[in-house]
Every structure is written in structure tokens, then in C-alpha cells.
Amino acid sequence: MASYDLREELKCPICWEIYIDPVSLKCGHSFCQDCITRQLITQKGCGCYSCPHCKEESKEWPTLHKNVALCNISEHFLSKHSQGNRQCSIHKLDLTYYCTQDAACICDQCSENEHQGHQMESLGEASEKKKASLKNVQQNLITKRDEMENKVQSLQGRRRKVEEKATCEKDKVSALFKDLKGQLEDLEKGVLKEISISAQRVSALVSDLIDQLVIKKGELSRKLRDIDRELRTMTDPLTVLQESEIGDLYSTDQSGSEDIQKQEGMDLDTTWISHVIQTGVSHITGIVACFYLKEPADIMLDVNTAHNDILISEDLKAASYSPKQNRPKTRERFQDYTQVISSQSFSSGQHYWEVDVGESEYWSIGMCYPSIERGGYQAQNECNKKSWCLRRSGNWYSVIQDNKWIELPASISSDRLRIYLDYESGQISFYEFSNPIKHIYTFTATFTEPLHAALRIWKGCVKISNSGE
Known part of the structure; x- marks a missing residue:
């Protein structure tokens, strides 16, 4: 009875086996070192750690103190009881064989009586086989553990990316609202x-x-x-x-x-007040719409429309001033002005595209109808009713439509610009792609034809950029 009571006192509250390497928490409760370590690992994501027995909590990883006295008692108990386990409980003889049929360790007399005719192995041979089997299990568990670790790391990486993306989006939204508040205050x-x-x-x-x-x-x-x-x-x-x-x-x-x-x-x-407010708010909400359109339109320049003093890149994303390209004269090609339009057109919906103008100080960007003239004065982006554009000439910026020029009061600091089209609302807007996005100007019209992206360049290079580059 005393032996039974002692065994119960020497059992780990987690695995309910005799303590192996017992350690104690600050609260005084003891556990096998491996058992409590595994338990604490499962609590890692909860923000606090608790004793499995009394639930006392700790925000930091608990210090595990080796319980030397309990360790000695457990080892002595295991040693004492393991000696009795080496003898046959029936014949009191040393165990010498392993009966594979009954999965039991037996003595010589057992092999000649109860287990006669059964498949038997020496203890050493059976032990090696069991060790080999355990090693296979161990290897499988190691493989699964490594797979889980890889999954954990992958999920942790994904969580970090989500947190980083959330932080980035919060910063962008905060900057956007700051700019919107500023524009609303200016409008007011x-x-x-x-x-x-x-x-x-x-x-x-x-x-x-x-x-x-x-x-x-x-x-x-x-x-x-x-x-x-x-x-x-x-x-x-x-x-x-x-x-x-x-x-x-x-x-x-x-x-x-x-x-x-x-x-x-x-x-x-x-x-007039309602109209001015509605127009101003429309421009401001246009920034939000432009801000949250996920992907830019895949704009490619139509080399068949490019003037012979414009070089078009192989990916059809860049236009550079480069005289004498010697392309054939066609009805589609601009003859008198260094212009090019896109092969894509838009006749409905909301779209945007972005350009990098950092390599040129002389350009005009915007949108136009496909019916724009290809030669003569009316072919210029700035001088007809079929195009809407933003122009830079040195340090002078202006927006132009039908030869009506509006000089912009401030220069544009960013090399990256965004052109936003809301076809149904009849709006073409230009934005400075900074942080936050800044509205430059909005044209309002009733569109009667599909719209193409339009470029004009006098020096350097203008590139169509992809979002996120």
C-alpha cells in the first residue's frame, strides 16, 4: 500500500508516469522537464504562460528549477522496481527470451511450458528489432516535426507580411486622409x-x-x-x-x-455654391477611387502611330526622342509632331496608367480620340478638341485642351504621374504619384469616342511604368 501511495506521488500531473528529470515552477508544482516544456510551447501564442495544475500565470517564459530531491526519489524508485521486472513473475527466473507470438519476455521454463512451439528471439535480438522500429518511428516523427516547423515558419512569414502590409496600408490611408482633409479645408x-x-x-x-x-x-x-x-x-x-x-x-x-x-x-x-462644392468633392473622391484601383491598365505604345523621330522600346513601354527612325509613312503615323498613342483604347469604366517622366523635361501626356489628325496644326495634342493633356516645358507646367492653356501655379515634384479615366463620368484626371497621391487637374467632358493614351516628347525619354515598380 505504501509503495502504491509513493508511486502516485511520483507521477507527473501531465503524463501520469513516474517523473523523468523533474523540474518545478515558481508556484512549487513539479513536472517532467519534457512534459512542461511541451505544454509551455503550446501556450506561446497566447501571450501568457500558466501552471497546468494551479493555473498561476506568468507573462514571461517561466524559469524551470530542477527538483533534485524529487529527481533522486524517482530514480531510486524506478531502479528498485526495475530489478523486479527482470525476473519471471511465475518462476522467479531471469527473463532470457522474447515470445513474438505473445509479445512477452519469458524465462527458460516458460519457453518449455506455456510458450512451447512459439516463435522466440533472444532479448538482445528482439531489443535491436524494437530499437530499429523505434528509430523508424523517430525518423518519421522528425520528418513530420520538420514539416510542421517549415509550415510554422511559412505561416509566421505570412503573418509578418500581413502585418507589414497592414502597416503600409495604414500609413498610406493616414497620408491619404491627411491630404483629403487638407483639400477639403482648402475647398472650404x-x-x-x-x-x-x-x-x-x-x-x-x-x-x-x-x-x-x-x-x-x-x-x-x-x-x-x-x-x-x-x-x-x-x-x-x-x-x-x-x-x-x-x-x-x-x-x-x-x-x-x-x-x-x-x-x-x-x-x-x-x-453657384453647390456646383463648386460638388465639383471639388468629385475631384477629391476621384483621388480615393484612383488610390484603390488595384491594377493599372496594361498600356502599350502603338509603333505604327509613332512619329519617325520617336524610338519605341521593344516592350512597347517607353518612348525616346531619337531622330530618323525611317519607318514607312502610313495613315496612322503622326507626320509633323513627335507623338505616339497606345494600341489599347477605353470606351467605358474606370482605368489608370502611370508614366515615369524623370528622364525628360519636355513632354506632353494625356488621352485622345483615335480620330485625332495625324498631320498639320490640329494634330498636336494641345491644339484640338480630341485630346486632353498635361504638358511640361522646362519648369513650366500646364494643362491644355483645344488650345486653351491653363498654367499650373506650382511645379510637380514627383517623376511619376498617374492618369485616371472615369469614362462614364467624363473625367480625365492627373495625379502626382507621391505619398500621398496629389491631385493636379481634372478635365470634364462628354466623351463620344474611345480614348487612347497619348504621349508627345521633345527630349529624353518617357516610360510607362507598372504599379509597384
Whole structure:
């Protein structure tokens, strides 16, 4: 009974076997070192570690203290009981054989009696076979463990990428909202300023009218005084009728009434406010749409439209100024201006494409109809109703359509630009591809033909870039 009680006290609470290399946690509970280590590993992702017995928690990996006394008692107990396990429980003789049929260790008498005729092996031979089998199991487990470790590392790598991507997206969204807030504030300030200017204009007109009416009121007051004075002196009826000329007193200037009637409709015009706000917000929301379109359009330049002073790269993604390419003259090719358009066209939906202009200071980029002229003055991207473009000439930036030039107030700092098309909304927008994306300008039109990407270059090289490069 005492031996049984001692065995129970020497059992690990995790594996319920006699302690092997027992260690203790801070709370005082003991476990096999391998058992508690495996248990703690499973808790690693939870953010804290706890004792399997009493559930006491620790945020840090617990320190494992070797329980020397418990280790000695366990080893002594195992040694004492293992000696009895080396003798046959029936004949009290040393165990010498292993019966493969009954999977039991037996003595000489067992082999001649109960196990006679069974397949038997020496303990050493059976032991080696079992070791070999265990080694196979061990190798399989090692392979599975390594596979799991690889999966864990792969998942950890994926988790890191997700976290990095999330951080990047958060930064981009924060920067975007910062820019959007700035643009909304600028829009608000602009609208409020225009309202104030309109109010000042109306106020000035009203003030002028007030001044005019004050003057006319003074004239009326003077006439009233004159009439009052005349009335006080008019005692003789004959004299009143013969001498008083009161026609000028009866006459009053009617312009005051006319001015009042004319100005009754004077009010602060607010009809424009809604349009300005809607246009401004539309431009701002265009940034969001442009920001979240996943992939750019796969734009390739059509070499059959390229002017003979433009070299088109093999991948059809770059246009360089390079005179005398000696291509055949065709109806599609630009003859007088160093331009090229894309082979792709868009007749619906939302699309964007990006260009790298870092190698040139003289270019024009945008979109055009396929029916754009190929020769003559009207063939220029800037000089017709069939194209919309952003142009740089040295340090001068402008947006142009139908020969109407709008000079941009500030230079563009980024070498990468984004052109965004919303066909149904009739908008072509240009953005500076910085962090965050900055709106440059938006054309608004009603499109009647498919739209092609359009490039014009005087010096250097312009490249169509892929997203993420």
C-alpha cells in the first residue's frame, strides 16, 4: 500500500508516469522537464504562460528549477522496481527470451511450458528489432516535426507580411486622409472666401444705394421745410394764388422709387455654391477611387502611330526622342509632331496608367480620340478638341485642351504621374504619384469616342511604368 501511495506521488500531473528529470515552477508544482516544456510551447501564442495544475500565470517564459530531491526519489524508485521486472513473475527466473507470438519476455521454463512451439528471439535480438522500429518511428516523427516547423515558419512569414502590409496600408490611408482633409479645408476656405467676396460686392452695391437715398432724402427734407415756411406765411388767399410758384415743390424725383424697385431683387447669389462644392468633392473622391484601383491598365505604345523621330522600346513601354527612325509613312503615323498613342483604347469604366517622366523635361501626356489628325496644326495634342493633356516645358507646367492653356501655379515634384479615366463620368484626371497621391487637374467632358493614351516628347525619354515598380 505504501509503495502504491509513493508511486502516485511520483507521477507527473501531465503524463501520469513516474517523473523523468523533474523540474518545478515558481508556484512549487513539479513536472517532467519534457512534459512542461511541451505544454509551455503550446501556450506561446497566447501571450501568457500558466501552471497546468494551479493555473498561476506568468507573462514571461517561466524559469524551470530542477527538483533534485524529487529527481533522486524517482530514480531510486524506478531502479528498485526495475530489478523486479527482470525476473519471471511465475518462476522467479531471469527473463532470457522474447515470445513474438505473445509479445512477452519469458524465462527458460516458460519457453518449455506455456510458450512451447512459439516463435522466440533472444532479448538482445528482439531489443535491436524494437530499437530499429523505434528509430523508424523517430525518423518519421522528425520528418513530420520538420514539416510542421517549415509550415510554422511559412505561416509566421505570412503573418509578418500581413502585418507589414497592414502597416503600409495604414500609413498610406493616414497620408491619404491627411491630404483629403487638407483639400477639403482648402475647398472650404475657397468657397467661404468666394461667399465673402460676393457678399462684399452686394454690400457695396447696397451701400451705394443707401448713400443715394440718403442724399435724396435730404432733398425731400429741404422741400418739406420750404413748404412749411410757405404755409406759415400764406395768410392772404389772393397773394397765395398770385405770387406762389409751387410747381417745383410738387415735383419729386422718382428715381429713388425706381432704384428701390430695381434693387428689390438684389440678393446674395448662392446658386453657384453647390456646383463648386460638388465639383471639388468629385475631384477629391476621384483621388480615393484612383488610390484603390488595384491594377493599372496594361498600356502599350502603338509603333505604327509613332512619329519617325520617336524610338519605341521593344516592350512597347517607353518612348525616346531619337531622330530618323525611317519607318514607312502610313495613315496612322503622326507626320509633323513627335507623338505616339497606345494600341489599347477605353470606351467605358474606370482605368489608370502611370508614366515615369524623370528622364525628360519636355513632354506632353494625356488621352485622345483615335480620330485625332495625324498631320498639320490640329494634330498636336494641345491644339484640338480630341485630346486632353498635361504638358511640361522646362519648369513650366500646364494643362491644355483645344488650345486653351491653363498654367499650373506650382511645379510637380514627383517623376511619376498617374492618369485616371472615369469614362462614364467624363473625367480625365492627373495625379502626382507621391505619398500621398496629389491631385493636379481634372478635365470634364462628354466623351463620344474611345480614348487612347497619348504621349508627345521633345527630349529624353518617357516610360510607362507598372504599379509597384
